[in-house]
Amino acid sequence: MTTQQIHTEIEHFFNTYCLAYNQQDSPSIAGMFAVPSGIAQHGQYTHFSSPDATASNMQELCQWYTEHGFLKASFKINQLFLQGAQHAIADINWHIERKQQAPWQFHTTYNLINTSQGWLILLCTAYEESFT
Template sequence: MPHEVTAIFESYRDAFNALDGRAVAELYAEPSGIAQDGVYTHWSSRASVEQNMTALCQLYQKRGFVRATFEPGQFLDQGPNHAVADLLWRIEWTGEQAPWQFNTSYNLLRTGDGWRVLLCTAYTEAALFSPTKHSAA
């Protein structure tokens, strides 16, 4: 994965580690979207991304979020302005909660502000939110 692409995910990780939904949203293109659990959600504005990411950060905080880390996976260069990156995420929690590990892929778009997420595909995350998975939630 090229350094400039890894750098956007380092910023993404850092924004989540600060539980700053607005900073996460700034790394998304406008418009953008998420595919999760067989459903596509279109975000027509950065404000709608920010609302979603802020809610996710609040959920993480309530669950005892400590930090997120990632390992770069597959990378598909699609010319000078497009790419697809797959990451293995690990989220650590307080107490005796087991860390979450899941993969997410990102369709990226190069903008005047650099690489931005055009589409996030959360394809192994659904099971993490199962109430039986984390009784401490």
């Protein structure tokens, strides 16, 4: 597989991930995480040791977004660092539009693994967040 093909696959992965967020489809979001996997943010790490743990977290996250006026997410891939054909790190700039409120903008890096199911998230690290 060429570098360009890997880039294209990963861009497709994040388009699908963003669409799942825009539909607030927590089962689809959870399905894009490897087991085990985790999220690091605000100096804390949350470990997902099972599909149920991931699904529960994503359901809570979608509910939280809804309660805070979520309308639509969009993203830009700032950097993509390939580690062979099976691993990659993607730095994403997120823009979250909200109902009658200022949008949220933040960055997240994703450690990805290419599995028989396609690309999955091993770890995401949210940074430069400014939620109110």
